[in-house]
Amino acid sequence: MSMIDAIQLFAEILNNLKKGSINLDSPLEEFVIRACGNDLAYIDNRGEAKQKYGFDFWLGLDGDQLKAQGIEKRLLYSESQQFPDFLFKAKKTGEKYVGGSLIELKDSKGGSIASFNSTVPTKYKSLEEIDVINGNNLVSRIAAVKDGKLARNKQYSRFERRCFYLIRTHKGSEKVKISIVDGSFFETVPKEHLFYQMFLNVLRKHLEKNQVKISEETIKKVEEALSHVTDQTIIASSQMIEKASVKPRLRIMAEVHPEGNPHSTFYPEITEDSFNLILQPSPETIKLKKELPAQIPEIEVFSIHHKRNGEHIVFQFKKNAQLTRFVQ
DNA sequence: CGTCAAGCCTGTGCTACTAA
């Protein structure tokens, strides 16, 4: 059930593509808002949603009541510039939360995926983690209002939500590719691991460059010490250095390695001018392999192999194939 | 081996938010 959001998003976008109400060059925000606007608990740019796409995120909700719940007027239709771009509404089956997935957009003119700033892509994130990343609780405040009753439970901010990335490369070219990508495609080691390994790498490179010899034992000790450096907000804060009149600040960014980019030459099956849903196999996805093509005959289903995270199932819609079919 | 295109990598500009 946990993937239900991504599947719904894919199916609805496909509908819109077929109807022609959007095309592969439309803004990615439009893809999501037109497809699933009513199922969202958070939209980062609520102003644009209303002005540009005529979607009122707060429709039917009263401004004064919202203020009472901690959402001030100026926030209603602002662009918050927080992570993530969209959050689906949560659902519950029995006592268990499902849904509530995160959708993050990445749009790029070239063939590589635009860099991730401050957020390292992962398979799961909880609302609590989102608050840590943002350094404030705006997203969880808004989501809690939209999720209403469901949010009145401690587990609400703790349960692990799936992360999906709506990615376009070669924007505005005939080579355009768009995919909804499972976060598992990017997360091959825990992100806490990434951070201290970065510092360790920096140290190693300096030792190498300056030809300084340090015993393997010392390195091990340093590694053990550095392994405690895991908190992104501490790493990214600007720092007071004694006597310094500037405060240096590290910015955490992540670039996607070609093997983690489903649109790279590693994965020739993801063709130009196509729209794809790329999911890690699970009992649900395997069921979906049968069901989705039955509902939407234009879809092709196949597997690609991620070097580190194994098989992923692709549901592919080719724009060109579709057009030729119409012509005939 | 030279040439050209595409891919990759790093640094940067600019904007808008939140919190104090």
Add this chain to the structure above:
DNA sequence: TTAGTAGCACAGGCTTGACG
């Protein structure tokens, strides 16, 4: 009001690969 931090990738230089 402003200091601090994050968002958006893109620009532009460098590297790699394909091809004759």
